[in-house]
Amino acid sequence: MAERTVIELDTVRKAYPDGTVAVEGLSLAVREHEVLALVGPSGCGKSTTLRMVNRLVEPTSGRILLDGEDVTRADPVQLRRRIGYVIQNVGLFPHRTVESNIATVPGLLGWDRRRTRARVAELLDLVGLPAATYAKRYPNELSGGERQRIGVARALATDPPVLLMDEPFGAVDPEFRRHLQTEFQRIQRETGTTVILVTHDIDEAARLGDRIAVLSRGGHLEQVASPLAVLAHPASERVRDFIGDGSASRMLALARVQAGDLEGADRIVQPAPAPVRLGARLTDAFEAVAALPGSAMGRVPVVGESGDVVGSLTADGILGALRRAADAAASDEGIQDAVVADAAP
Numbered sequence: 141m142a143e144r145t146v147i148e149l150d151t152v153r154k155a156y157p158d159g160t161v162a163v164e165g166l167s168l169a170v171r172e173h174e175v176l177a178l179v180g181p182s183g184c185g186k187s188t189t190l191r192m193v194n195r196l197v198e199p200t201s202g203r204i205l206l207d208g209e210d211v212t213r214a215d216p217v218q219l220r221r222r223i224g225y226v227i228q229n230v231g232l233f234p235h236r237t238v239e240s241n242i243a244t245v246p247g248l249l250g251w252d253r254r255r256t257r258a259r260v261a262e263l264l265d266l267v268g269l270p271a272a273t274y275a276k277r278y279p280n281e282l283s284g285g286e287r288q289r290i291g292v293a294r295a296l297a298t299d300p301p302v303l304l305m306d307e308p309f310g311a312v313d314p315e316f317r318r319h320l321q322t323e324f325q326r327i328q329r330e331t332g333t334t335v336i337l338v339t340h341d342i343d344e345a346a347r348l349g350d351r352i353a354v355l356s357r358g359g360h361l362e363q364v365a366s367p368l369a370v371l372a373h374p375a376s377e378r379v380r381d382f383i384g385d386g387s388a389s390r391m392l393a394l395a396r397v398q399a400g401d402l403e404g405a406d407r408i409v410q411p412a413p414a415p416v417r418l419g420a421r422l423t424d425a426f427e428a429v430a431a432l433p434g435s436a437m438g439r440v441p442v443v444g445e446s447g448d449v450v451g452s453l454t455a456d457g458i459l460g461a462l463r464r465a466a467d468a469a470a471s472d473e474g475i476q477d478a479v480v481a482d483a484a485p
C-alpha cells in the first residue's frame with residue numbers, strides 16, 4: 141500500500157534576520173499515520189523546522205505542503221486548527237486556568253460547554269492529573285513536568301490530524317516520561333494522528349518513531365530511515381556521532397523474536413525453564429537467557445500464540461536474530477552493504 145504524504149518540505153531554507161541560517165535545503169516527506177522523530181544536536185534547526193510547518197516561522201524559500209496545499213497560502217488560524225502543537229517550554233497562557241488552557245482549540249471550534257468539560261476531564265485523566273485537583277489551577281501553580289503534561293493535553297484536545305511536538309517530554313521526570321511516552325504511543329496508534337516529534341534523545345526517537353530523521357547543524361538532513369536502519373547503518377559520521385554508544389542494545393529493544401531465529405524444541409533441557417514468547421523483544425529474550433540456571437545449558441523454550449512450544453533460543457540465536465533484523469532494515473531502506481558488525485559491541 142502506497143503511503144500518502146501528509147507534510148512535505150521541499151528544499152526549505154530559513155535565514156533569520158540576523159543572518160543565522162537555521163535550515164538549508166531541507167526536503168522531507170511525512171507519511172500519513174506515522175510518527176516521524178526529528179532528531180539532532182541542540183541548535184541544528186529542529187524547532188525552526190517544526191515552526192515553519194504551522195507558520196509560526198515563515199520559510200525564507202522553498203515550499204511546505206500540508207495535504208498537497210502550500211501552507212504559506214493557507215490562513216494561519218485555519219492551519220493551526222488542523223495542526224496540534226506542543227511547544228518546547230510549554231507556552232501555556234499564564235492567566236488562564238488549566239481547564240481553560242486545554243479548552244483553547246475546542247473554544248475556537250465552538251464546542252459547547254458540556255462536551256468541552258468532558259474532554260478536558262478525559263485529557264487530564266490521560267496525563268495523570270485529575271480534574272478535581274488540577275482543572276482550576278493556574279500554570280504557576282504547577283511543576284515544570286505538570287505544565288508539560290498540560291501542554292500535551294492541550295495539543296490533543298480536538299484530535300487534530302497532524303501533531304507537531306517539540307521535546308514534549310523533556311521536563312517530565314524520567315519515570316513519568318516513560319509512562320507518558322507509552323500513553324502517547326497508545327493514543328497515536330488509536331487515532332492514527334500524523335506526528336512530527338522533535339527530540340534530542342535518540343532513545344525516545346527509537347522508541348516512538350516509525351522513522352527517524354537525523355539533522356545536523358544548519359538543518360541538513362543526514363539520514364531518514366527506520367530506527368533499526370539508522371542504528372544499524374548510520375549514513376554518515378555525524379549520524380554515528382549523534383547516536384553515540386549503545387546501538388546494539390537499542391537494536392535489541394527494537395527487534396523481535398521471529399520463527400526463523402529458532403532452533404528445535406528437542407534440545408530443551410528438562411525441566412523446561414520459563415519460556416519466551418514468539419514476537420517478544422530481543423531484550424526480553426536476552427534477559428531470559430541470562431537468567432537461566434546453569435542446568436538449562438543456555439537454552440530457553442519459545443512459545444507461540446497458543447502457548448505451545450515452537451522452538452528454542454540461545455544467546456547465539458539472539459545475536460543471529462539481531463543481524464537478521466539489521467539486514468532486513470537495511471534491505472527495506474535499500475542499503476547495500478550490511479555493516480551490523482560495526483554496531484555490535
Ligand SMILES: Nc1ncnc2c1ncn2[C@@H]1O[C@H](COP(=O)(O)OP(=O)(O)O)[C@@H](O)[C@H]1O
Pocket residue numbers: 156157158160161162180181182183184185186187188189
Ligand atoms: N529567532 C531567531 N533569530 C535568530 N536565530 C535564531 C532564532 N531562532 C533560532 N535561531 C538560531 O537558529 C538555529 C537553529 O535553532 P533551533 O531551530 O531552535 O534549533 P534546535 O531546535 O534544533 O535546538 C540556532 O543557531 C539558533 O540560535
Ligand SMILES: [Mg+2]
Pocket residue numbers: 186187188228306
Ligand atoms: Mg528546539
